[in-house]
Amino acid sequence: MFELDSKYEIDCILVKKYVKSIDSLTISTKKIKENLSFIKTEIVDINKIDDNYYKDIIAMSEQINLLTQEYPDEQGKIYLNSIRQIVNQNNGMISTRMVDLLDIDRQYLSIMKKNNELESLSRGIYARPDVFQDSYYMFQMKYKKVIFSHMNALYFSNLTEEFPYEYTVTVPQRYHVNSLNEKCNVFYVSDNIIDLGLCEVQTPDGHIVRAYDLERSICDIIRSKNRMDFEQVKKSVRLYMHCKDKDLKKLSLYSKKMGIDQQVMEMVGMYYD
Numbered sequence: 001m002f003e004l005d006s007k008y009e010i011d012c013i014l015v016k017k018y019v020k021s022i023d024s025l026t027i028s029t030k031k032i033k034e035n036l037s038f039i040k041t042e043i044v045d046i047n048k049i050d051d052n053y054y055k056d057i058i059a060m061s062e063q064i065n066l067l068t069q070e071y072p073d074e075q076g077k078i079y080l081n082s083i084r085q086i087v088n089q090n091n092g093m094i095s096t097r098m099v100d101l102l103d104i105d106r107q108y109l110s111i112m113k114k115n116n117e118l119e120s121l122s123r124g125i126y127a128r129p130d131v132f133q134d135s136y137y138m139f140q141m142k143y144k145k146v147i148f149s150h151m152n153a154l155y156f157s158n159l160t161e162e163f164p165y166e167y168t169v170t171v172p173q174r175y176h177v178n179s180l181n182e183k184c185n186v187f188y189v190s191d192n193i194i195d196l197g198l199c200e201v202q203t204p205d206g207h208i209v210r211a212y213d214l215e216r217s218i219c220d221i222i223r224s225k226n227r228m229d230f231e232q233v234k235k236s237v238r239l240y241m242h243c244k245d246k247d248l249k250k251l252s253l254y255s256k257k258m259g260i261d262q263q264v265m266e267m268v269g270m271y272y273d
Contacts, residue, residue, distance in 0.1 A: 002084035002117070002128070008077060010063045015089045018060040021053040022098050023208060024200075026144045029097050032057070036101075061102050079104045083112065091206055092131030095141050096124040137207035139167060139184075145175050147198060148211040149187060150220045151232070156201040157214055159239050160232070170194070170212070170220070187224060193258055214240065215251040222267050223260050234267075241271040 025032060039054060067078045082104065087094045096106055109126055112118040118126040121133060125141055140146055146169040153168075154160040167184035172194050180186060197216025200208050212220065218240050221233045240246055248268075255264035 001088050004084055004088070005077065005081050008067055008071070008074070008081040010060070010067075010082060010085055012085070012089065014056070014059055014063060015085045017052075017056040019086060019090045019098070020208070021056040022095075022101065023141075024210075025053050026210075028144075029100055032101060057101055064102055064104075076108070079108050080112065083108055084117075087118070087128060091134070091137075092128040093121075093134070093137065093141075093207075094118070094126050097141075132205060134203055134205035134207045136167075136203045136209050137205070140209045143169075143177065143180055145171050146180070146210075147171070147194075148201075148209060150185075150217060150224065150228070151236070153201075153211040153217040154214075154221070154236055156203065156209075156211055157217070159214065159217075159243065160236050185227075187220070196257055197254055214243070214245065215247055215254050218251060218268075219254045219258055219260060219264055222264050223258060234270075237267055238271045241268065 036054065036057065039058070064078065064082055068075050071078060082102065083094065083099060086098055090098075094109070096109065099106060099109060109118065113120060113126065116129065119129050121127050121138060122142060125138055127133065136148065136152075140148070146167075148156065148168070149170040150168040151160050151164045155164050168187070169180075169184055170187045170189055171180070173188045173190055175188075197213045197219075198210060199213045201211045203209055218237060221228060221236055225233045251264065251268070252261065255261040
């Protein structure tokens with residue numbers, strides 16, 4: 001943890017909300033800035049903004065601005081302290097996106113890197129030198145629209161007996177990034193089911209990432225069984241059927257929305273007690 005200067009410290013709950021909001025927004029930084037600009041231009045009351053993500057970004061930005069107004073000659077110290085707070089609240093990691101949306105110049109990340117407070121993990125992602133690298137979180141920070149799915153999602157829920165040695169993700173049909181296809185197993189789905197079963201889960205290293213819940217993951221592996229190890233698919237379905245947290249009504253609803261209800265019910269029926 002970074003030591004902070006209490007003189008410039010922002011309320012930790014506000015910082016925590018800011019970090020969560022940034023991690024949850026999947027649209028581009030440019031689009032977020034456009035939306036923020038519109039809100040500010042229209043002089044919208046922050047309490048009347050429907051999207052809590054934007055509320056949190058604006059609130060965080062306003063707190064930093066208030067500090068710089070109170071201490072006009074200490075702007076650099078305020079920015080550095082704000083970055084340290086974000087890093088502390090984000091398990092030792094930060095992205096350029098997190099400073100860009102606060103109108104903090106990236107030079108402060110470079111200063112911290114030069115002072116060995118941060119090290120660069122990949123393009124636009126930094127961490128304290130003592131922090132263990134969470135590959136899942138780093139991957140989703142880089143590719144904001146990916147959703148961990150299939151065996152990756154089941155791994156987070158302790159519903160697979162094997163460690164997934166490659167990323168398996170689901171993305172919208174129109175999302176095409178060449179480097180993504182080179183690094184992992186990618187499934188493309190239509191917009192009407194991309195958010196079906198979407199939730200936030202904790203990685204083994206403590207970060208929050210976007211993934212699918214149990215029922216969506218079971219539907220996914222059955223739907224994609226021809227691209228997977230079928231024995232592993234059967235094992236996971238069997239484990240699901242013995243899981244106390246299973247929700248068969250939700251499973252049925254998801255399978256119908258995905259147009260695979262007959263396939264799912266047939267396979268689930270093999271292990272129904």
